[in-house]
Amino acid sequence: MTQTLPVRPALADQARTFFELHTSPEILVLANVWDVVSAQVVAATPGVRALATASHSIASTFGYADGEQIPLELHLDMVRRIVQAVDLPVTMDLEAGYGNAGETARRAIAAGVVGGNLEDQMRPLDEAVAAVRAVMAAGHEAGIEFVLNARTDALVRASAETPRGQVLEEAIRRGQAFLEAGAPVVFIPGLVAREEIQTVVAALGPQKLTVISVPGVSLPVQELQELGVARVSTGPFTQRVALTALQDAAAELVAGGGLPAATRALN
Template sequence: MKAEILRSLHVPGTPLIVPNAWDAASARIVAEAGFPAVATSSFATATILGYADGELAPVDDILAAVARITRAVDIPVTVDFERGYGLPPAELVKRFLDTGAVGLNLEDSNPRTGAMIEAAEQADFLAAVRAAAGSDLVINARTDSFLRRDGSATAQLESSVDRGTLYLAAGADCVYPIATGNPEVIRALTERIDGPVNVGFGRGERTVADFAALGVARVSFGPLLQQHVYQRLASTVLPALASGNNPFAC
């Protein structure tokens, strides 16, 4: 079962490296490179659909994009599903499982306003998703205290620990305190949250070995890979073509 495979890959100190794809072709590239799972990025998916991030893309379009990815690869697919696009938990789970994906991120701030959701409300939401899904979905509970700069640096850390602990108790499999790259903070999170912790790779400040030494269980990339490809296209390939040069020459 793909959900159990994905769940088993979250090992503190031996992190799952899960590149974020944005369509079937990029997902195939990830699978062919030998990665055991592929993720999506809400920003990257919205981009290819012609929308900004923040649950502005129609949920039907998002789910159709996910289904195309799952049809293209045999490895587990986990999806950045923002805060669920307003779907009630039971409907969310049914429609999501129909795509063939087995994991999802659910965040605890309002995607459109940035306002933090009350921790207890988010825990209830996660518990309802877990109750509807049973063990068929790997829930990665994203907490946005760092991203939204919710209080002082110390308050952000304490909030992330408290929220992460609450979300695991509600049935989440992993906690994702997004937007922190400080190794001391990452170490505090992995030591104080009694469950797998996901962090973002950033822009190369740390190696996979560094994350492993910090006790991280999952490393993801958000829209970074898509942005790198598109920036190369815009900064190198297209200008060369416009100048009459061959950008593909060895």
């Protein structure tokens, strides 16, 4: 028999708030963060209601490649620092679960997060569904409504030879299975075309789909909201925005110029 852990009221309240942000008709916008200062800057931005960490960006911060190359304890330590530095709900990119999705979710919840992304990496569907159930069980054991953003890599891992319609059908099949297993929302990276988003929302239901905003490619947030998307995040792209600004400033300096006049003291 599974033992229910004592509920931390503040965490349970944050989890409920975070869940409700996904079910509202107003789209949830998450600009992903990777360290304490990026989290504090985003959290202080008017209109920001929650934070999401980016595994790629955290790994890069410590010199690791993406894909669970960063040790889990180091990854969790940064997430824990972020949680302690802000008052908003925080969701963590769990990657593929580090070999034990349920246990990784338990450790993430212990660090103070109330949601997480979980990649299926196109494993057999029964295995992917079992991982979703394990994460949801971890949230139940902790006494919170853990907001699992169950990710399918059906689009980003598809062969170029596979007909697009077939790829989209597989993404929908997996997304529906994840929802049936208890995940509140489904994340499909690679989904950017209006017609495809409409097809997926029709299949999964409104406020069930989350997407990533890709620079120069994705639809504006307002249009995604009108299509019934629950949430849009930025993954590693916000870190790349920051690094682009840094490199551009460095280039301007070495070329004989100066730092941007509009620079603000945010830390």
